[in-house]
Amino acid sequence: MRWSKFFIPTLREDPADAEVISHRLLLRAGIIRQLSAGIYSYLPLAQRIALKVMNILREEMNGIGGQEFFLPALHPAEIWKESGRWSAIDDIMFRLKDRKGAEMCLGMTHEEIFTSIARNEVRSYKQLPLVWYQIQTKFRDEPRPKSGLMRLRTFTMKDAYSFDVDEAGLDRSFEDQREAYQRIFTRCGIEFAIVEASSGAMGGTASNEFVARTPAGEDLIATCSNCDYAANVEKATSRLPVIEDEAGPAAPEEFPTPGVRTIEDLTTFPGGAEASRQIKSLVYMATIEDEARPVLALLRGDHQLHETKLADGLGATAVRPAQAEEIRELLGASAGSLGGVGAKERATAAKSKLFIVADLGLKGRRNMTTGANKDEHHLRGVDIERDIKPDRWTDLRTVSAGEHCPRCETGVLDVYKAMEIGHIFKLGTKYSKSMGAHVLNQDGKEVPIVMGSYGIGVDRIMTAVIEQNHDADGIIWPKSIAPFDCVVTVTNIKQEELRAAGEKLYEDLGRAGLEVLLDDRDERAGVKFKDADLIGIPYRITIGKKAADGVVELFERRSKTSEDVPLADIVARVQSLALSGL
RNA sequence: CGGAGCGUAGCGCAGCCCGGUUAGCGCACUAGUCUGGGGGACUAGGGGUCGCGAGUUCAAAUCUCGCCGCUCCGACCA
Structure with a gap:
């Protein structure tokens, strides 16, 4: 891709409305633009990044036997009435009527739709277990959208659902998802924690929340200094010193x-x-x-x-x-x-x-x-x-930092801010019972399907990655989801020999299977360096003064170190680097 | 939903209190000249329903009222 033709509207100054770091950088780096509160357009860079994230999601979901669907975003009210959530959920659901006056809504999640497919088509335990998923736009009329892509009204989510004949099956499906989630977030370069959390109106028996630590986060997480206890404060407990009251009067x-x-x-x-x-x-x-x-x-x-x-x-x-x-x-x-x-x-x-x-x-x-x-x-x-x-x-009490861990003897709780990036739920039979999704088990008895539900926000992955991977100059994309593997910066495009060397290197790198951005703009070198740092491409190859001697400069965005590399070696060098580590 | 703030060129802002020529500055943009390794200089330009609507006034970006939008804090957050 040629930078001169690629739409990357970078901003020199911070947009006034952006407070949190990820929001500022997403705007400044020309990745997104706002359409309305909590509604953003993905510009070409965003789309490239999102596709990389989605690929990781697909690989890991397929890896545990998942099958990808694509379900409607527009739903009839009836199906939500069947599960009881049409009335249980309040203003957060976008509701509308069609021309005949029939009630409809925009999907905020898809338990009902997947359950109805299972109900109509799945008859026997022999067809189970199933893992169905999709990557879809969700709609939620958040009372307070905020912080760029952190809390959106329309967002992209990977939602997966498991169907098993019994609790033991659900436990296995849940564990599969849990492990897949750990691989997904690790591959995306996110430092995360798995915490106990409230299941809320989702219902169900158990849930694990995946959170990424960042000061911009909206959740508070309590962790133990000693053991692996970690919980959202909406769930966290602590051990209090025992109080022995002296006897009081016989009556108040x-x-x-x-x-x-x-x-x-x-x-x-x-x-x-x-x-x-x-x-x-x-x-x-x-x-x-x-x-x-x-x-x-x-x-x-x-x-x-x-x-x-x-x-x-x-x-x-x-x-x-x-x-x-x-x-x-x-x-x-x-x-x-x-x-x-x-x-x-x-x-x-x-x-x-x-x-x-x-x-x-x-x-x-x-x-x-x-x-x-x-x-x-x-x-x-x-x-x-x-x-x-x-x-x-x-348990009704909010824990505080410094209290004793509920799990171990010596640990003390720390409380930090984090953002939710994924949530996995054991739903049990909440939806299969209310919607009548049954199968015959091995004994020929009709039983409700035991379900799980597993969500990851694509936009939140991007947000968390930036929150955790940036410096004063801009974003530092992990290699796995960077919009390009490297950028070839021609310091002065008007010097024909530099331009020619850049074009050739661009083609050679592309032939080697790398995604390359060629900065062929007629800008000063400083501008190009600043932009490359801002949008956070992992490697920059600068073609400048030393090109005449057959030498280019290889700059690593994360470490900000650079070295001279013979032009003859650069393709192999970048190729091996791009495939290793984060 | 409660509280606060903001809305003037693509972006960042000044002007508003105390109404009065042609609404200004920086960045970005266009043309040209010079320059060419960390957001370059000069010259000449283009770009504005001052969020929308009413009202007050000889006169409104400026005062009043209503509405809309956005941001932040809180409530809330399948």
Whole structure:
């Protein structure tokens, strides 16, 4: 490819709207352009990179027996109603109507479509296991698209689905995918971690999230300094020092606390209690099976609730903090004076049914202080199991850096930012049951197909690679997904002998099977060097002053080192380099 | 959805408060001359519905109202 004819609109200055590094470099290097919030056009460089990524995805999916499909992006509502997700998913789905008024949507994922194919065509366990996948555009009406290709409204995803006759089969399929994912991210030059994560509204029994560490990431990951424990904070736990409370009174004692609104207030109030001896009481409205239910969540005073944990712990599709009026109606007090003692009875009196869920960190605690459900009054001497009797104990707390690892003896947790690049789920029979996808097993019995679902964002791979592979001068593409293997830079295109040498080398490299960009623009050498660094081609071969002596310069983008190489050797040299390492 | 900011040439910005010639600067672009190894110099040019719509005014990029779009923080994020 000749640079003079290839569309690479590089930018000298940083675009004002781009904050994160990958976004800035994608724009400056002429790789993408924005069409609308969360919607980007792929320019020729982007397309070359994306195709390389997709090739790796295909090789690894095919390598574990995957078969590539291409499914519609436009779906009828019916199929989403069958799985129950038409109503379970809210505004994030793009919905539309056709000319007849029939409801449709743009696919945000394809469980339903693949399941319906399996349901119609697969009859016997003998046809299983199956691994079906596709690389497709997905649509999600994100409430807040951001950071270039990191959070998009239309994006490209490789989504794979496994179909097995039983759980053991699913375990094998899941492990195959897990290993394939590790190979994929390694080949793409991404430093990643596999973490435990919430399955969210996806449903299912287990999931692993693949994340790439970057300050621009939106997820928080907790890892152990000692063992291999790693989890998204929406799932992470830690080991707390055991607290032995001294015995309290036989029953809670109410006391007035004028002016006390917060946990903090009560720590300094005379007769109050330190935060770790208080019970934090939060009222939430949870959507459980399409029904809004009030929930009282209890945590230790110095602990932070994690809303995803609350939703997961309740089996809710959504949770939101209750509003002040809702709280008063339910418990007869304002948020600063709430507590679990007698809360259910009060709610019942208000013709409502309150569910109480308590964080495991409160288990066995007694002689605690909490609100009295009476403005500016609190209770001391509360024994949680005796006086509150929560409906459920579960993990609700957000872990913090420095806490002890839940898995090993000596480890301490570190918390860092990362972006999600892939997610694999054991779906089980959620979709096969709701949509009636069954096979006959070996005993001639009809059983629901056991499914898994496995996604990788192509755009996010590009983003993560740039986040992790760049310097002050631009992108440093790993060889595996670089848009070109090398660039031949002719320092002065007006010097006929240099131009001729460049043309010849360009052809020789191409014949050797390399993807070459020939910088034949009538620009000064400095401009060409800056552009080559910016777009991040792994190798640059400069044809300049020494060409008359049969010598060219070989520059490696990643190390920024260069060496003189005889023109006669350069093709073989670049060929061997391009095939080795990252 | 809550909060903040921005919208003037392809990109980055000034002008707006305090309304008043022909709306300016840098980069990029076109032509020419010189130059030619880390974003070169000079000369001459082209390019603008000042986001859109109403209003106030003799007069609006500038003031007022409404709308739209984009960015950031938070909520949210199959």
